[in-house]
Amino acid sequence: MSAIIIDGKQTAANYRNELKDKISNYNSQEVPVLAVVSVGDDPASKVYVRTKQKFAQEVGMGCEVIELADSIGENALLEIIDELNDNHHINGIIVQLPLPKHINTLKVLSHINPSKDVDGFTPYNTGLLSYNDPRGFISATPKGILELLKSTAVDLKGKHAVVIGRSNIVGKPIAMLLLNQDCTVTVTHSKTENLETIVKTADIVIAACGRAKMVKASWIKEGAIIIDVGINRVDGKLCGDVDFDEVKEKASFITPVPGGVGPMTVAMLLSNTFEAFCKQQDHHDCHCHHKNCKCH
Ligand code: NAD
Numbered sequence: 001m002s003a004i005i006i007d008g009k010q011t012a013a014n015y016r017n018e019l020k021d022k023i024s025n026y027n028s029q030e031v032p033v034l035a036v037v038s039v040g041d042d043p044a045s046k047v048y049v050r051t052k053q054k055f056a057q058e059v060g061m062g063c064e065v066i067e068l069a070d071s072i073g074e075n076a077l078l079e080i081i082d083e084l085n086d087n088h089h090i091n092g093i094i095v096q097l098p099l100p101k102h103i104n105t106l107k108v109l110s111h112i113n114p115s116k117d118v119d120g121f122t123p124y125n126t127g128l129l130s131y132n133d134p135r136g137f138i139s140a141t142p143k144g145i146l147e148l149l150k151s152t153a154v155d156l157k158g159k160h161a162v163v164i165g166r167s168n169i170v171g172k173p174i175a176m177l178l179l180n181q182d183c184t185v186t187v188t189h190s191k192t193e194n195l196e197t198i199v200k201t202a203d204i205v206i207a208a209c210g211r212a213k214m215v216k217a218s219w220i221k222e223g224a225i226i227i228d229v230g231i232n233r234v235d236g237k238l239c240g241d242v243d244f245d246e247v248k249e250k251a252s253f254i255t256p257v258p259g260g261v262g263p264m265t266v267a268m269l270l271s272n273t274f275e276a277f278c279k280q281q282d283h284h285d286c287h288c289h290h291k292n293c294k295c296h
Helices: 008-025 043-058 074-086 105-110 123-130 140-151 171-180 195-199 261-286
Strands: 033-039 062-068 092-095 160-164 184-188 204-207 225-228 232-234 237-239
Touching (some): 008 261, 033 043, 033 074, 043 062, 043 261, 074 105, 123 171, 171 204
Parallel strands (some): 160 184
Antiparallel strands (some): 232 237
């Protein structure tokens, strides 16, 4: 039987509509503003930035794109982050990755004020995720994946999830998030031996390795849920890390590429920005002197 296709495009559109309502009903003179720092002119990055800008505007959010030359020095970039951290009109800050080689990515990401870190990449927010502490921002792609899994209404508890990829932006945080959902998680990567055998034991497969159509039907347990994070271009066409046409005949649920995880990532980024805005507004409105109030 063919799998149910998880419609990320529609789910994301529903999210954005809800967010638009929340923003327009929010009792404030200000609107949430996201700052996107974009270094260099990688064409793929430019497309992602434009998409974020378009959807931010659609939901009634401001989006300021700070475009910087590839040659910018690390200190100059840190100064720009400082300015954004101090600017009360900016609620969320993201730095478009990858950064040029001469810049230390961790140093730059760590410089973002955690309360504006809507990508959830600062060590502070990744630390809160590992403690399963809801105060932190969960990075957008893993958060979107979890929403898509929840949309299947399948109980995640005790399920064996195999994550293919261990990057800081996808593999590791989704593994942690699934662990927090009581899944049994196996994280695999490019040095993993017998990958196919491990994937065959999965109830849930998260493919995030950036290898076009690598995951084949023969790797999949009948009825598994497949989330394909990969974005690859083959002969000018987008495809995921999963061989969609053959795997969909074995899986119970599967995300397509495009139209699966990608749109959810942007929706979750905007949702995090709204969350940051609300928290910051509370702080502004409060001005209290109570030691235990959240404004301190
Ligand atoms: P990355 O290159 O940082 O990490 C890839 C990971 O895959 C590494 O941990 C590596 O060990 C592992 N890997 C590579 N080859 C492998 C193999 N043959 N077998 C097993 N593991 C292997 O990539 P990333 O930033 O994590 O992104 C992964 C993919 O997801 C890319 O295609 C990227 O474009 C896509 N992506 C999509 C979204 C989205 O919103 N849809 C967001 C982020 C990344």
